[in-house]
Amino acid sequence: MVTNQPQHCPGHLKREGLMDEALHAILASVDLHVVLQRTAQLMRRFFGLTRLTIHRWTPDAPDHAEVLLVDDPRVAVPEVGTRVALDASACGPAIRERRMHVVENLDPDRPRYREERPLALDGYGALVSIPLVFEGQVLGTLDVAHAHGHGLLDCCLHSAQRIAGLVAIALHNSLMVEEVRRLNRLLEGENARLKDRIRDQAATTRYVAESPRMREIVAQVRQAAPSSATVLIRGETGTGKEGLARLVHEFSPRFGGPFVTVNLGAIPEGLIESERFGHEKGAFTGATRRKPGRFEQADGGTLFLDEVGDAPMPVQVKLLRALQDRQIQPVGGTGAVRLDVRVVAATNRPLEDLVAAGTFRSDLFYRLNIFPVHVPPLRERPEDIRPLVALFLDHHASAMNRRPPTVPEATWVALESHPWPGNVRELENLIERALILHPGPELLLPELPGGPAAPMPRHPTALAAPHTPPDAWDAEARRILVRALDACEGRIHGPRGAATLLGLRPTTLQGKLKRYGVARPRRSL
Secondary structure (H helix, E strand, O other), X not given: OOOOOOOXXXXXXXXXXXXXXXXXXXXXOOOHHHHHHHHHHHHHHHHOOEEEEEEEOOOOOOOEXXXXXXXXXXXXXXXXXXXXXXXXXXXXXXXXXXXXXXXXOOOOOOOOOOOHXXXXXXXXXXXXXXXXXXXXXXXXXXXXXXXXXXXXHHHHHHHHHHHHHHHHHHHHHHHHHHHHHHHHHHHHHHHHHHHHHHHHHHHHHHOOOOOHXXXXXXXXXXXHOOOXXXXXXXXXXXXXXXXXXXXXXXXXXXXXXXXXXXXXXXXXXXXXXXXXXXXOOOOOOOOOOOEOOHHHXXXXXXXXXXXXXXXXXXXXXXXXXXXXXXXXXXXXOOOOXXXXXXXXXXXXXXXXXXXXXXXXXXXXXXXXXXXXXXXXXXXXXXXXXXXXXXXXXXXXXXXXXXXXXXXXXHHHHHHHHOOOOOHHHHHHHHHHHHHHXXXXXEOOOOOOOOOOXXXXXXXXXXOOOOOXXXXXXXXXXXXXXXXXXXXXXXXXXXXXXXXXXXXOOHHHHHHHHHHOOOOOOOOOO
């Protein structure tokens, strides 16, 4: 028994009022559930008991349609998401013929379509399936089940057809929004994968690890990086401890956050607490505003504590609390600041000896020594020298806007025979000096200990030995610049200028003249 009797349509004015409301209600949202709910509310308010169904159809599955949404005020609808055969549903003729299909006087005993019997048993008397067409493309159907089995054409059919046009637009908009969201999800996933790949490639490229020992160390770092455990990197000065710390950061989930470095041995003792933990306004003379410390700056990322063995005892106490409680107290502050920071520490000092001497806290040492990594000196991994030299040549030559020079085999032998007391840093400094002083096509190291003397190049340039004092380096560079300017009669620019002779850019040569205090000679008239 149908309890909600349909209202009689008062004519044109009522239909126009319906369409005015439908225009604003349906097209104001791209959420299909909202669209269907608003459409159903309008239809019921104007025409009585009404059940609405939206079918989705695509040419990829021409013989079936998907029940996308159903709105029925009286019964639960479990069929959302099911696929129906067009031959067995009233939406079939509507889709295939692209015109409205009306089924009046629904008969539960002799059903013509799959939905006819359940609709009749639920108290509905008529059904119309209206194709949803947008820009000539059939997107599906809007099926309207009405309480009365006859008189449907007179009551609401025309209005339902006009509303279906609005629903078609809403369906198209919703599908486009969903497609954009799907593509965004795909792009976000691909972007994340590309970032991971670029991060891995960049980190591997920046940190040379060709020797078996260094490969093992990098493998350990990659194993520890995903955790939040504190890493303690130990090794001689210049072995590349900061580069390894960056590798920990870049292989960790925090790679998108900040990487903050602080050298505990380079900050005056009076300022080290403020630099590390920050200070409040008025904490001391000159503190005119609140300043966040390095711990706060590294929130959500990684904090690299270099030369941790040089930290004064008061700072060691605060470091221990920060590591234990994950919170700090700024200088002059009264409350603690909770932080999310991953700590990587480094030192070239024997911390065990410092603990025994009482200058380094044992509890702090054990807090830092959760995952220790020891970087061997360069003399113990000669396999890394060639890739390191290639990396430094490419980097510094690019900065000088020139091609990297080739390295003769005799020079390679000399480089690999040198003990490198300054480790990787000494090697990089030597390569940079060589590129500055010798602009030729080959890298020449005439006085490198352990290597043969290379012939003097055609241009008046030469390299001093790595152990040459700085003053001797400056004198040699000044002599080269003076000879080049004399040979070119003070000319810098042009094919016959000193810049071309030395293989430098004119602006670079001018900077070197200023740096070494070399005056251009007056050109003869």
